[in-house]
Amino acid sequence: RVAARLIAERRSTQFTFAELAREAGCSHGLPHYLFGSKVKMLEALAHELADRVGTHMLVPAVGTATGRDALLAALRAAVGNLEHPNESTTALWVLVGEAIGSSPELQPALADYHASVLARLRSLLEAARDAGDVRADLDTDAYATVVLATIRGLGVLRITNPDTFTPAIATTFIASVERAL
Numbered sequence: 001r002v003a004a005r006l007i008a009e010r011r012s013t014q015f016t017f018a019e020l021a022r023e024a025g026c027s028h029g030l031p032h033y034l035f036g037s038k039v040k041m042l043e044a045l046a047h048e049l050a051d052r053v054g055t056h057m058l059v060p061a062v063g064t065a066t067g068r069d070a071l072l073a074a075l076r077a078a079v080g081n082l083e084h085p086n087e088s089t090t091a092l093w094v095l096v097g098e099a100i101g102s103s104p105e106l107q108p109a110l111a112d113y114h115a116s117v118l119a120r121l122r123s124l125l126e127a128a129r130d131a132g133d134v135r136a137d138l139d140t141d142a143y144a145t146v147v148l149a150t151i152r153g154l155g156v157l158r159i160t161n162p163d164t165f166t167p168a169i170a171t172t173f174i175a176s177v178e179r180a181l
Contacts, residue, residue, distance in 0.1 A: 001087075003045050008090035012042055012098055042095065043109040049092040050113030053081070068133035068181060071124040075177060078151050079170040082158045093159045096152065118148050134181040147177065 002024040006015045017031040017038060024031075035041035065073050081089050092113075099106035121144040128134045150173060158165045 003041065004049060004091040005087050007045070007094050008087045011094055012038070013102060017041075039103070039105050042103065042106055045091070046095050046099075046106055046109040047112070049088050049095065050110065050116075053089050053092050067128040067131035071121075071128050071134075071181075072174065072178065074120070074124055075147070075151075075174060079154070079173060082151075082154055082165065083167060083170055085158065090159070093155045097156055097159055100156075114148065114152075118144055121147055128181070138181065143180070 003020055006012075006020060006023065018028055020031050020041075021028050031041060035044060085093070095103075095106055096110055099110050122140050125134070125138065125140040125144055129136065129138050129140060154165065154169065154173065157169075
């Protein structure tokens, strides 16, 4: 939890294991003992945050909704998480950005997260298509990828330039998905 807060506040490159230990109130050597390196700690944190924020965020949002309604509920939850990010969400998005740029060693840890979210989106799209709630010719693989890429782009925008992420962007995204279906 302390590492997520430090990443959300300062990015992963802006603190040391010693600072992490001090903030966590543990011995100076404990982070190194537990993880071996900062990269290994970041990989473990990426997995934990992805599990906490990722696909599990979509499940409660769907609730008892089915078909198109379930898909739109999941997307609203994902975008709402960007509009009002908590510490874990912010830390995850920072790690996604760092995996793209300064810390490519994080890519494998985040690839699992992306694959699980993509699978969830694909299954929601397939269920909506099978229920007759969306176009029968919808390529669920391609559209799930487009939706995920858009959410990822919005997440990077939220982290790199938070002032430009407005409620209108979220509303426009959801409306564009509704029109495309």
